[in-house]
Amino acid sequence: MPFDSLTPDESTPFRIIFVCTGNICRSPMAEVVLRDLVTKLGLGRLIATSSAGTGDWHVGEQADGRTITALAKRGYDGSHHRARQFDPLWFAEHDLVVVLDRSQERILRNWALEDRDRAKVRLLLSFDAEQAPLLDVPDPYYSDDALFDAVLGMIERASHALVKQLAPAIRQGVR
Known part of the structure; x- marks a missing residue:
């Protein structure tokens, strides 16, 4: 999807949803990191972030405690997150659906009814x-704190790269 075809304005922000498996580790990290980044860049009203999982195992739960700890160590607050499952109807509500690995990519592309x-x-x-x-951000769920920290680092780097590509089009108001 080329970012030169964006239509941002303050009443309808560019909507990004991050999707992982259970919505308690990687996708909440990505949601929190990107929200913090766009807020610091003054784009918070123009870019909205959220997250979900492909599975329903953790719906309603907080992010994994190791996720919250890894985020807090770097100055982020993930304590308000509640897991939810991605609903295919949400494609219409989002401009970009960012997945953390190829399994979610396959699932969501199968759930999508239209090429768009x-x-x-x-x-x-x-x-x-x-x-x-x-390709994939590893799932730290069955690992240790060190992998949660490493995964957060990967997400931070990729989020900066995403904003670097997205911000010029958002700032210019191209649509």
């Missing part, structure tokens, strides 16, 4: 040229 919606699905690491060859 399938085209909204992008791997997070695809925005960062250095990390793009990795």
Whole structure:
């Protein structure tokens, strides 16, 4: 999806949803990181972030405690997050659906009923040229705190790269 076809304005922000498996580790990290970044850049009213999971195992739960801790160590607040499952009807409500690995990419492209919606699905690491060859952000759920910290670092780098691509079009108000 080319970012030169954006139509941002303050009444209808550009809407990004991050999707991982259970919406308690990676996608909440990405949501919080990107929201913080766009707020610091003065784009908070122009870019809206949210997150969801492909599965329903954790709906209504807080983010994993290790997610909240990793975020807090770097100055982010993930304590208000509540997990939810992605609803295919949400394609119409979002401009970009950013997935954390290829399994979510496959699932969401299968859930999309139209090519336009399938085209909204992008791997997070695809925005960062250095990390793009990795394709997937690893799921830290069955690992230790060190992997949560490493995953957060990957997400921060890719989020900066995403904003670097997105911000000029948002600032110019191109649509």
